[in-house]
Amino acid sequence: MAIETIDQPTATDPAPWQPRLVAILCNWCSYAGADLAGSSRIHYPASVRIVRVPCSGRIDPLYVLRAFERGADAVLVAGCHIGDCHYAEGNYYARRRLTMLNELLHFAGIPAERFHFRWVSAAEGPEFAKLINDITQKVTPLGPYKPETRDKFVLLDDLIAQLNTLDEATPPCEHVAAAEATEAAGS
Template identity: 55%
Template sequence: MSKDSFEPNIVAFLCNWCSYAGADLAGTSRIEYPPNVKIIRVMCSGRVNPMFIVNALHEGADGVLIGGCHPGDCHYIQGNYFARRRIAVLKKLLEYLGIDERRVRMTWVSAAEGKKFADVIREVTDDIRKLGPTHQIRRSNSW
C-alpha cells in the first residue's frame, strides 16, 4: 500500500457524558469528519485502562483517541483527571519503546462541541495518516 492511499484505523474511546454526546452532535449537525474512526463508548475517560490502548494498537489500530469531559466537568467529578495522568505516563513509555507517542491522543470535547469533535478527528486522522501503519506491536496472527 502506498503511503498516500493508506487509510488509518483509529479507535476512539469516548466518555458517555461529553465526548460521545459531542460526536453525536457532530452527526446530527451534519458536520463531516473522516470515517477512519471507530468509536467505543465508555462511561468515563477514567474507565480507559491503559491496557485498552495497548490492546487496540496490538490488535491493529494505528492510533487511539481518548475523549473526556473538560476538566471540572466530569460527570464523576474527577475521572478525567485520573485519565490525564495515566495517558501522560503511557505516552512517555510508548515513545521510549519506539512507538510514536502521537498514536495515542487525548482530547476534551464537551457535549456542545460537535464542531470541535470533527476538527479533532480530522487532525488526528491526518497526523496518523502521515505516521503510517503501526508495525511495532501488531499481533501477527500467523499461526
C-alpha cells in the same frame, strides 16, 4: 456506507488508505460531542471506530495498548474537561494514567502522532470533527502501525530470490565440491 468497504476497497473503487483510528470516548461529554458532530452533519473520516465508556476514569491503559496490538493505527482518548466530569473526579484519575501512558508510549518509540489524549465536551461537535481530521491527516503519511505482516512477506520473497540465485552466484563450499567430485568420479 457498509463498514467492509472502508477496510477492503474494491478494485473498481480503490479508496485511498486511511488510518484506522480507535476513539475511546466518555459517555457524558466526548461521545455526546461526537454525536453532535454527526447530527450537525459535519464531515470527518469514517475510518474512526468509537468505543463508548462510562467515564474516562474507567479507561484502563491496557485498552490503548490492546488497540495498538490489534492493529489500530492511532488511538484517541477523550473525556470531559477537567471540572466537568459527570462523576466529579473520574477524569482527574484518567489524566494521571494517560499522561503516564503517553510518556511510556513515547519512550517505547511509538510516534506521538499515534496517541492522542484530549478533552472534548458535549458542545464541541465541530472540534471533535476537526480533531479526527487532524489525527487522520497526521497519521496517514506514517502508514499502518503494524507493517510487520507486510514486511514478513517481503522478507520471504527476498529470501526465496536469494536462494534461487544462490547456485549461480555462490561457489559451493569446499566439502560440497569435494563430494560432488567424488560422486562424478564414482559414476
